[in-house]
Amino acid sequence: MAKLRPEQLEATLKQGLAPIYLVSGEEPLLIQEACDQIRAGARASGFAERELYHADAGFDWTQLLSAANSLSLFADKKILEVRLPTGKPGDKGSKVLQEYARDPSPDNLLLVVTGKLDRNVQKSKWVKALEGQGAHVQVWPVPPAQLPRWIGQRLKAAGLRADSTAIELLASRVEGNLLAAAQEIEKLKLLTSDSLISTELMASVVADSARYDVFGMVDKALHGDARSAAKSLQGLRVEGTEPLTLLWALARDIRALVQISQGTAQGIAFERAAQAAGVWTKRQPLIQTALRRLRPAQLQQLLRKANGVDKAIKGMRQADPWDELLDLTLNLAGVQSLQPANERLALKL
Template structure:
């Protein structure tokens, strides 16, 4: 069954099946949905948690082994599988077998980026979806953001004015992680329930010296030295690395679409508009594309994937080291190691 994130709480009260799918490209909403499922599984005594990343060459036999083996302490398991690409034939077969007959002592949580409609309509995925709870997450667009921010602020007891909501939306430029961080900071700075635009501006003024938007601008300007300085400052100020990753990953997706559009002879301004890039940034993107080649994008995407694993504790390298390498690649430094 396919549901929206706001339907998850009620759906978990209806004895859901032993397989969950959470898909989408919005990190905050993806994380929150996964956390709610983890909390539910823990309440059902699935106390042992195992996490795997599944690239193209993933050994799907590992999944079968863990479903057939007993826990050392007799605990039920929650097995998380982070899909980095579509499963191969062995993977499809393994997932369908789980969906058709889930083990009593294990739950499966599949975590994926956006699943395209071409995949949603395949026979193998429909077979899985008919036996699972699929939380499909869509990005919050520009028109929906004010309502989302208002609801988030009301959830923690604030009553924001329309001007306050607009100021916060303009500041975060669609980054939900950054918006949530600003709301949490506001809770520390403001004890009043009523929040006006001055409260928002004070919170922004007390922010870090640099933001992820400064980092992206420096990279698009191909100013590697300034990008390094900004990233080092963010790290020193204990900035949340997942927000940096969100920004770099978003730029990777936007640039990939821009390069594909240019190669197909399409107007890149249409893509910039579709991706909700502010018009005052369009010249920066056009200038960047005049100098950069799309050949580096696969390596940039790879470093973002590694940084995501590192943030989740599934990669031995430092998240900040990987974010630095990704930033340098975006800024045009081609000598970064793979």
């Protein structure tokens, strides 16, 4: 069966169950729905019992083989579900999964649920073994450009219709949060007796479900997404976040950028310079993206601006801290909001 997209799963389940399913990805809603489909198909085929295992660092993988070989007291067939968030079972787990895949029992259905699997893991022996005996459902995030289409399909499945403006409104409100979009559609089903959702109705009932968090805002700025970063900043302001908290997060990464930039200029490898600046491996590509966009002189100016914002927050400068934070955030994202001469003048006020 090899690899499947989530939208292909329903049709393949109707053709018959595979003995093994591997579901991987980063989008919680789509992963949950794929697993629900598999479990429903299994129950319809007589798999009445389900045993759930969380494969954390201390997990004893021999439990899985023992469960596979033991007879159920309550049902003839059972689902063995393994949650593997890291996508890395280790040597013991890899051997157990390969051993299981060599001769899967028709009385068991193995469902392995993981986070995103990188290319190297997808080529690993345990993944190939599971794919060889079953199906690998790969769940990918819905790109922003395709979100309106996804919402339209979701509305149609719920028995609702909406014009393109209403769909665009919902897409802009949820900012890629598929679970929030699904919840809003369920709410619309309850609040309307008409299957047609107008723009006015969408605007009046849909809550702003965008996920605002301090570090997410800074990451958007580092990525160069000025519009999203500014929107997140406004959301945090509305939620009552303290300006000093936002400045701390911005200044922390600005200082790291300055330190790494100076280190690489001296011939130090980026990874080593990033590690010395306290940047985790997972965030290093984001920092590298920002460094490609921001020159050393711009980084020094950002550092001076952060100092100016600090003075504004503490009442030592006559300036609106929120305006200053927006300016700093936009500059970090690569948007020059003031002329350099005006910036120098502003920092002296």
